[in-house]
Amino acid sequence: MNTTSATDSHATEHGLSTIGYVRIALILAAITGLEVSTYYVDFGRLFLPALLIMMVIKFVMVVSYFMHLKFDNKVFSWLFYTGLFLAVGVYCAALATFKFFG
Amino acid sequence: MAIIERPVSLEVQPLIVVAPATPSSAMGAVKRPVVTKGWRQWVFTVDHKKLGLMYMATAMFFFLVGGIEAVLIRLQLALPDGKILNADLYNQMFTMHATTMVFLFVMPMAAGFANYFIPLQIGARDVAFPRINAFGFWALLFGGLFINLSWFLGGAADGGWFMYAPNSGPIFSPSHGVDFWTFGLQIAGIASLTGAINLIVTVLNMRAPGMKLMRMPIFTWMILVVQFLLAFAVPVITVALFLLSFQRNFGATFFDVAAGADPLLWQHLFWIFGHPEVYILILPSFGIISEVLPVFSRKPLFGYPFVVFSGAAIGFVGWGVWAHHMFASGLGPVSVAVFSISTMAIAVPTGVKIVNWTLTLWGGKLWFTTAMKFSIGLIVLFTIGGLSGVTHAVAPSDTQQTDTYYIVAHFHYVLFGGAVLGLFSGFYYWWPKMFGKMLNEKLGTWNFWFMVVGMNLTFGPMHILGLQGQPRRMYQWTENRAGEGFFNLGFWNLIASIGSLVLVVGVFLFLVNIYITARNGKVAPLDPWGARSLEWMTSNPPKEHNFDSIPTVHHLDEFFHRKYAEDANGQMQQVATAEQVLKQLEDNADAHIHMPSPSYWPIILAFGLPVTCLGLIYSIPLAIFGGLIILMGTFGWALEPSTAPDSDFDPPSSGDTSKDVVHVG
Amino acid sequence: MWFTLDNLATAHDTHEGAAHSSTGLSNVKLGMWLFLGTECLLFGGLISTYMLYRGRVGTGPRPSQVFDIPFTSVSSFVLLMSSLTMVLAVSAAHKRDDRSTNLWLVITALLGTTFVGGQVYEFTAFYNEGMGFSTSLFSSSFFVLTGFHGVHVTVGIIMLLALRGMLKNNKVPGSRSETVEMIGLYWHFVDIVWIIIFTLIYLIPA
Numbered sequence A: 001m002n003t004t005s006a007t008d009s010h011a012t013e014h015g016l017s018t019i020g021y022v023r024i025a026l027i028l029a030a031i032t033g034l035e036v037s038t039y040y041v042d043f044g045r046l047f048l049p050a051l052l053i054m055m056v057i058k059f060v061m062v063v064s065y066f067m068h069l070k071f072d073n074k075v076f077s078w079l080f081y082t083g084l085f086l087a088v089g090v091y092c093a094a095l096a097t098f099k100f101f102g
Numbered sequence B: 001m002a003i004i005e006r007p008v009s010l011e012v013q014p015l016i017v018v019a020p021a022t023p024s025s026a027m028g029a030v031k032r033p034v035v036t037k038g039w040r041q042w043v044f045t046v047d048h049k050k051l052g053l054m055y056m057a058t059a060m061f062f063f064l065v066g067g068i069e070a071v072l073i074r075l076q077l078a079l080p081d082g083k084i085l086n087a088d089l090y091n092q093m094f095t096m097h098a099t100t101m102v103f104l105f106v107m108p109m110a111a112g113f114a115n116y117f118i119p120l121q122i123g124a125r126d127v128a129f130p131r132i133n134a135f136g137f138w139a140l141l142f143g144g145l146f147i148n149l150s151w152f153l154g155g156a157a158d159g160g161w162f163m164y165a166p167n168s169g170p171i172f173s174p175s176h177g178v179d180f181w182t183f184g185l186q187i188a189g190i191a192s193l194t195g196a197i198n199l200i201v202t203v204l205n206m207r208a209p210g211m212k213l214m215r216m217p218i219f220t221w222m223i224l225v226v227q228f229l230l231a232f233a234v235p236v237i238t239v240a241l242f243l244l245s246f247q248r249n250f251g252a253t254f255f256d257v258a259a260g261a262d263p264l265l266w267q268h269l270f271w272i273f274g275h276p277e278v279y280i281l282i283l284p285s286f287g288i289i290s291e292v293l294p295v296f297s298r299k300p301l302f303g304y305p306f307v308v309f310s311g312a313a314i315g316f317v318g319w320g321v322w323a324h325h326m327f328a329s330g331l332g333p334v335s336v337a338v339f340s341i342s343t344m345a346i347a348v349p350t351g352v353k354i355v356n357w358t359l360t361l362w363g364g365k366l367w368f369t370t371a372m373k374f375s376i377g378l379i380v381l382f383t384i385g386g387l388s389g390v391t392h393a394v395a396p397s398d399t400q401q402t403d404t405y406y407i408v409a410h411f412h413y414v415l416f417g418g419a420v421l422g423l424f425s426g427f428y429y430w431w432p433k434m435f436g437k438m439l440n441e442k443l444g445t446w447n448f449w450f451m452v453v454g455m456n457l458t459f460g461p462m463h464i465l466g467l468q469g470q471p472r473r474m475y476q477w478t479e480n481r482a483g484e485g486f487f488n489l490g491f492w493n494l495i496a497s498i499g500s501l502v503l504v505v506g507v508f509l510f511l512v513n514i515y516i517t518a519r520n521g522k523v524a525p526l527d528p529w530g531a532r533s534l535e536w537m538t539s540n541p542p543k544e545h546n547f548d549s550i551p552t553v554h555h556l557d558e559f560f561h562r563k564y565a566e567d568a569n570g571q572m573q574q575v576a577t578a579e580q581v582l583k584q585l586e587d588n589a590d591a592h593i594h595m596p597s598p599s600y601w602p603i604i605l606a607f608g609l610p611v612t613c614l615g616l617i618y619s620i621p622l623a624i625f626g627g628l629i630i631l632m633g634t635f636g637w638a639l640e641p642s643t644a645p646d647s648d649f650d651p652p653s654s655g656d657t658s659k660d661v662v663h664v665g
Numbered sequence C: 001m002w003f004t005l006d007n008l009a010t011a012h013d014t015h016e017g018a019a020h021s022s023t024g025l026s027n028v029k030l031g032m033w034l035f036l037g038t039e040c041l042l043f044g045g046l047i048s049t050y051m052l053y054r055g056r057v058g059t060g061p062r063p064s065q066v067f068d069i070p071f072t073s074v075s076s077f078v079l080l081m082s083s084l085t086m087v088l089a090v091s092a093a094h095k096r097d098d099r100s101t102n103l104w105l106v107i108t109a110l111l112g113t114t115f116v117g118g119q120v121y122e123f124t125a126f127y128n129e130g131m132g133f134s135t136s137l138f139s140s141s142f143f144v145l146t147g148f149h150g151v152h153v154t155v156g157i158i159m160l161l162a163l164r165g166m167l168k169n170n171k172v173p174g175s176r177s178e179t180v181e182m183i184g185l186y187w188h189f190v191d192i193v194w195i196i197i198f199t200l201i202y203l204i205p206a
C-alpha cells in the first residue's frame, strides 16, 4: 500500500507513464498527418484556421505533457508563457504596422 | 584601481571559518584554482562581491572612455567650423560615445551593484549560478574591449547607436567598425542574458526564510524587473544583430531597400529591444534612490507597494511603446496614434514613483549626505527629462523635435540626470559597505554640485538649440546660419561645451575622492547611515560568506526593525545597536559553510567568444579555433562540480547534513 | 547547492533536486524555463523576418517552387518522434534505469541526426535549384531561420551524446536525472519551434 501511493505520487510529479507518453505521441502523429493532408486535400476556407489550430494543439501538448508543464509548479509555466506571449504580442504588432504602412 | 583594494575590515573576530578548498582535479587533468591571494583570486573568482566590484571597475573605465568621447564632441562643436574632428571621426565619436555609455557603462555599473547587493539584500551567500556570474562578467569585459578594438583596426562604428540602415551598410560604413560593433554587442548581450537568468533565479529562489516578495528591498525589486526586461529584450536585438552581420558578411540583403527589403524591419527590432532598454538603464537608479531616500529621511519609503507595482507596470507597458521612436518614419496614422497613446500612458507609473519619493521626503528628518543630494538631484533632473519626454509622445510635436538637439537634451536629462546621478548616489551610500571606508563628504558635495551644474549647463541649452533646429549628429555649424540674440546658436553651443568641462571636473573630483579615501579615508562604522535593509547586517566589507547565519526575515526593512521597536506610545525606540544585531547572527553561526569554488572555465569560455568573432571578421580558421576554445570551455565546465567535493576541503568537511548536490551552475 | 540552505526553505518540497530554496524549486530548472522563455523572442524575431519577406523572391524561385512537402513532412515526423524518445529517457532517468536512459538518449540523438541530415539534403537541393543564401530576401530569411533551428538541434545532439558519455563514466556533477530532464526540456523546445516552423513556413503557402 505504501509502495503504490509512492509510485502514484511519482507519476503525478513526473508526468505520465510510458503508455501515456506513447498515446500522446500517437495523437501528435495523427495531427501531423492531418496537417500534411491539407497539402493534398482542399480544405477551402478552413485551411488557414485549421492549420493554425492544429499547430497550437501540438505545441501545447508537447509543452504540457512531454515538458511536464501541466504537472509542474506554476512558476515554470509563468516564466515560459510570459516569454511566449510577449513574443507573439510584439511581433504580431510589428508585422501589423507593416500592413498599416502600405 | 583603488576599487579592488580592500581595506582592513572591522569585523568582530569571526566565530567560524570557511573551510578552504584545496585543489583537486576537475577534469582528470587540470586542478581547480583555489588561490585566495594575488591576481588569480580575481581572475578565477566566482564570488558575487568580487565580481560586482570587477563589473563596477570595468564600467568606471568605460565611463571615462565614453566621457572623453563626449568631451571631444563638445570641443568640436564649441566654436564655428570646428576642426578637432573630421566628419568621419565625428560620426565614430558619437556612435561610440553612446554605445559605450549605454552598454559599457550604465548597464555594467547597474549589473555591478546588482551582483554585489542582491545576494546581501535577500540574505543569501551568493547567486544561484556563481560560475555563470563569472562568465557574464568576462563576456561583458571582452565584448567591450572587442568593440573598442575597432578604433585601432581601421575605424570604429559610425552609424549612430541605433545603427539604422542604410548607414549600417557597406556603402556608408566601409570599415570593419560596424562588424566590431555588431559582434561586440552580441557578446555583451550574451553576458546580459546569462546575468539576467542568474539574477532572476537568485531573487526567486535564494531568499532568506521569511523574505517574502513583498518584503524585499526596493532595489532588489527594481533589479528583478530590469532582469526580466533584459531576459526578454536581449534576444530581440540578438536577432537584429545577426541579420545585420549576415548582411554585411554573407551577402544577405535584409535591410537593403534596393533589393526590395524593408528598412523598417531593423527599426522595429531595434526599438522593441530599445525601449525596454531605456528602462533597463533607469530602473536600477530608481531602485538605488528608493533605498537612499528613506534612510536619509528617517522614515519608511512612502507607499512601498505602489513603488513596486509601478516599477512592474513600467516594465510591462514598456513593451508596448517602442514605435514612438519611429513616428517620423512613415509608420502610418493608425500605428502612430496607438503608440502615441500608449506612450503617454507610461508616464503615469513614472509619475507615481516621483510622487512617492516626494512624499517620502515630506515630513522626514532630512539628512543631506552626498548620497541624499544625488538622489534629490535625480528626482529633479529626471522630472525635467520626463516632461520633455512627454512632449515627444505627442506625435506632431515629435515630428518637429526628432533628430534635433532637443532629443539630445531630453535623453541626457533622463540618462545623466536620472541614471548616472542615481548610480553616484549608490556609490556614496554603499561605499562604506563595499570598502569599509567612508567617501569624503565634503569632496562629495563638490563632486555633486559640479556634476549638477555641469550637467545643466551642458544639456539645458540643448533644448534651445534643438527647438531652433540644430540637428543632432551635426559635425560642424557655421556662423552665418547661427541666428541672432538670445537664440544665437553659437552662444548656446559654447555654453554647452563649457558645461561639459565642468562635468569633467565633477567626475574628476569623484576619482580624487576615491583616491583620498583609499589612502586615508575614515574607517566606516558598522552602520554609518542608520540603514534599513539586510545588506547592512554584516561587516564592512562583508564577510566572504556574507552572513554567519542566515537571518530570518519578519519585516520589510528587517534591519531597521531589529534595531527599533514601538514603545507604548507608538513611538519608534532604539532597542538594539547594529553591533548587537550583528553579534546575534555571529553567535548563531552555521557550523559549516561551503562557498562555491573558483573555476578556470568561465574566463576561458568567455575568451572564446571574441576570438571567434575576430575570426568571423578576418579569417575563418581563427573562428574555428575560437569555436574550439568555446567547446573546451563548455566541456570543462560541464564536468566540473560547481563546489569542490567534500574531500577537497581542508580540513575535509564532515559531510554533515548541510550538503546538497544539486548545483549545475 | 553548496551551503546550508536547510533553514532557508520557506516552502518544503521533497522533490528530488528541489532542495531547500525559497520556492522549493530547483535553480537549474527555473533557469532553464526562463531561458526557453527568452528563446521564444529569438525565434519569434526570426519567424517574423521570414513572414515579412517570404513573398519577396526577386528573380529567384518562390517557396512553393522549391519546398518538398512530403520530404519535409517525414523529417518533421522524425523530429516529433524524437520528443517521445526523449521523454522516455527522462522518465527512465527518474526511475534510475541507466540502461534505458542511455538507450533512449542515443535513439533521440540518432533521430535528431536524421533530421539534421534531412535539412542538409534539403538545403543542397534548394541550392541546386538556384536558391542560394543571398538569392532573395525570401531565401536569406528562410536559411537564417531554419539554419538557426538546425544549429539548435545540432547543439542538442552534442549535448545528448556528451550526456550519455558522462552518464556512462559516472561524470555528471549534480543530480543525474535532473540533468537528463534539463536537456530534455531543451530538446522538446527545439521540437516545438519546428512545429511552428513546419506549419507557418512549409504548409501555409506564401
Ligand code: HEM
Pocket: B066, B067, B070, B071, B073, B074, B094, B095, B097, B098, B099, B101, B102, B106, B159, B160, B161, B162, B408, B411, B412, B415, B416, B419, B420, B458, B471, B472, B473, B474, B475, B500, B503
Ligand atoms: C559625460 C557627459 C556627457 C556629455 C558631455 C555628452 C554629450 C553628448 C553629445 C554632445 C551628444 C550628441 C552628439 C551628436 O548628436 O552629434 C551625445 C549623444 C548621445 N549621448 Fe551623451 N553625453 C554625456 C553622457 C552620456 C551618458 C551618461 C549617456 C547614457 C547613459 C549618454 C548617451 C548618449 C546617447 C544615446 C547619444 C546619442 C548618440 C547618437 O546620436 O547616436 N551620454 N552625448
Ligand SMILES: [Cu+2]
Pocket: B274, B275, B278, B321, B322, B324, B325
Ligand atoms: Cu522609447
